[in-house]
């Protein structure tokens with residue numbers, strides 16, 4: 516079993532990020548801007564979002580995040596939806 520507990524790109528644990536967000540009142544965008552977490556490969560993004568919602572800092576399953584292309588004027592997507600996997604985040 517693997518454990519996912521950090522942003523690998525920035526070398527910060529979700530526990531550390533949780534404390535920073537709580538101490539400074541940061542939402543996801545502010546946390547990403549101040550720490551860089553989520554702004555590298557982006558694979559930690561779904562975990563950080565969950566962490567900010569419910570405080571969970573360790574994960575034992577891969578969470579996929581759909582990356583959707585913007586809607587065109589006719590309401591259809593301009594490209595294919597991509598699915599990111601988070602294997603690089605396993606710590």
Ligand code: FES
Pocket residue numbers: 521522523524525551552553554555556557558559560603604
């Ligand atoms: S940006 Fe967080 S793991 Fe890459």
